Amino acid sequence: INIIKVNNEQQFNETGAGIIASLVQTNPRVKLGLATGSTPVGVYQRLIELYKEGVVSFKLASSYNLDEYIGLPEDHSESYRRFMNEKLFNHIDMPLENTHVPSGNSSNAQQAADEYNRLLDEAGQVDLQLLGLGHNGHIGFNEPDEDLQGQTHVVTLDELTRQANARFFDSIDDVPTHAITMGIGSILKAKQILLMAKGKDKAEIVAKALKGPITTKCPASFLQTHPNVVVILDQEAGSLV
Numbered sequence: 001i002n003i004i005k006v007n008n009e010q011q012f013n014e015t016g017a018g019i020i021a022s023l024v025q026t027n028p029r030v031k032l033g034l035a036t037g038s039t040p041v042g043v044y045q046r047l048i049e050l051y052k053e054g055v056v057s058f059k060l061a062s063s064y065n066l067d068e069y070i071g072l073p074e075d076h077s078e079s080y081r082r083f084m085n086e087k088l089f090n091h092i093d094m095p096l097e098n099t100h101v102p103s104g105n106s107s108n109a110q111q112a113a114d115e116y117n118r119l120l121d122e123a124g125q126v127d128l129q130l131l132g133l134g135h136n137g138h139i140g141f142n143e144p145d146e147d148l149q150g151q152t153h154v155v156t157l158d159e160l161t162r163q164a165n166a167r168f169f170d171s172i173d174d175v176p177t178h179a180i181t182m183g184i185g186s187i188l189k190a191k192q193i194l195l196m197a198k199g200k201d202k203a204e205i206v207a208k209a210l211k212g213p214i215t216t217k218c219p220a221s222f223l224q225t226h227p228n229v230v231v232i233l234d235q236e237a238g239s240l241v
C-alpha cells in the first residue's frame with residue numbers, strides 16, 4: 001500500500017485528480033470506478049478544470065459508480081445519480097450513456113442489483129476504483145458485519161452511516177434505510193484502487209483499515225489484500241499511520 005500524505009486541500013484534490021487524469025491520458029478508453037460523498041468532490045472539480053483546460057478528454061472513457069440509495073427518485077437532490085451528474089458528468093465530455101450508477105428507484109431492488117452485476121461482468125476489469133472511507137470502515141456501502149458479500153447487493157445502512165449522511169437531508173428520517181452497493185469482491189477486482197480520506201475524524205479508521213487486522217468488522221481492511229492500492233491522506237487523517 002502506497003500512502004501519500006499531502007499538506008492541504010489543494011494538494012489533496014490535485015494529487016487525486018492527477019492520478020485519474022494521467023490514467024485517462026494514457027488510456028482514453030479507461031474504465032473508472034467512481035464514488036460519491038464529500039471526499040471526492042474537490043477531485044471532481046479539479047478534473048473538470050483539467051478538461052476545460054484541454055488537458056484531458058473523457059470522450060471514450062466510461063464510469064461505474066459504487067452505490068446508490070434505494071427509494072429516492074433519480075432526480076432527488078441526494079440521489080447519487082444526480083450527485084454525479086452535478087459534480088462531474090454535466091461538466092465533462094464523457095457521454096452520459098457511458099456513465100453507470102446502480103438504479104435505486106426500480107421497483108425491484110434485488111433485480112437492479114443483479115443487473116448492475118451483469119453490467120460489471122460485461123465491463124470486465126475496472127482500471128481504477130476511487131474510494132472514500134466511512135467512519136465505521138465501510139467502502140461503498142459494505143458495512144461492518146459477520147460476513148461480507150462479493151457482488152453487488154442490497155444493504156441495510158448502518159445507523160452510523162445514516163447519521164453521517166443526515167447532514168445532506170432535512171432530517172435523519174429522510175435518509176434512506178437501504179442502498180445498492182458493489183460488493184467487496186467487485187471493488188477488489190479493480191486493477192488499481194485509489195482510497196482517499198481527509199480530516200481528524202477519519203484518522204482512527206484509516207489506521208485500522210491500513211494497519212489493523214483484516215476483518216469483516218472493518219471492510220476497508222480487505223484493501224490490504226490488493227496488490228495495487230494508493231492512499232491519499234491529509235495530515236489529520238494520516239496522523240496515526
Ligand code: F6R
Pocket residue numbers: 034035036037038039040066067131132133134135138139140141
Ligand atoms: C460513496 C461511498 C461511501 C463514502 C464514505 C465516505 O459512494 O460509497 O463509502 O465514500 O461514506 O463519505 P465521505 O466522503 O462523505 O466522508
